[in-house]
Amino acid sequence: MAAAKPKGAFIVIEGTDGSGKSTQTQLLIDGLTSQGYRVQTFHFPRYGQPAAYFAEQYLAGAYGSLTEVGPHRTALFYALDRYDASAEIRTALDQGAVVICDRYVGSNMAHQGAKIADPSERQRYFE
Template sequence: MGRGLFISFEGIDGSGKSTQAQMLAEQLRAEGFDVILTREPGGSPGAEEIRALVLQGDPDRWSAEAELLLFTAARRDHLERTIQPALDAGKIVICDRFADSTRMYQGLSRGDLRGAVDTLHQLMIGIEPDLTLLIDMDPAAGLARAKARATEEERFEDFGVDLQEKMRAGFLELANEYADRFRVIDGNRTLEAVSTDVRATLDPHLERTPA
């Protein structure tokens, strides 16, 4: 069976990307596609353990350098145990965040580590999504939405709106850098309007008959 389709969702905290990833997975499954919905950090047992380490606790718990190593370790386990087997089986993989988030959080906004991020990615991961959907959201509105969730995983939200503003600008720059696979979608609208644009953007990448 041929290689499947790898789709990632990116955006600042509270952008709605997780909701849109879930909605897309449900749509495609209803149409008969074989879909794996996963997330980062996480998506495999080992990576989920690392998720708790990096997303919980005080903002200064880890340096950007330590975070980079932890996220890369989680991504490698995720790739080996979830993403690559699904792609090899011809499935559609929808991932809530992937390496572009590390390029932003650790490579740009938390430290001048972009070169290290890309070097580790090339050595340890080696693949990019076929399509990356960037849900673009006003930073203040996104942060307010993220904080309203009131979960234990708020370490990055606790850095405040300044980080979110840097992240948004960085993601938009990244969309220009990787224009072949990035598509920017306005997230400052209703869930249904955003979902309609997500699906219209994806359609050219899908086979016209369900798997």
């Protein structure tokens, strides 16, 4: 019987701007690769990728200020970018890689959830 193929791992580093995400991500990459792991990284939003267009435009203020654009609409911009990356992420995981994401869903939840004042409405948004 053939040995089971090792599965990859999915790790997300979340945090506010300037909190050290990139530094911690690089330290993790260095540590894992030095131990022989294959690592693939994703930084969200993926600037320059077609699927990140709307997130980039939002961040540049093309749709209004960051506080003017509602959380549900903004979440779609970021979800599109993550969805576009999902096939590549799944392939890497299926091949046994450790996938490290610098930001993912949690950042979007925090930034957009902060726009919703009503706690019940915010909870529905998170669900």
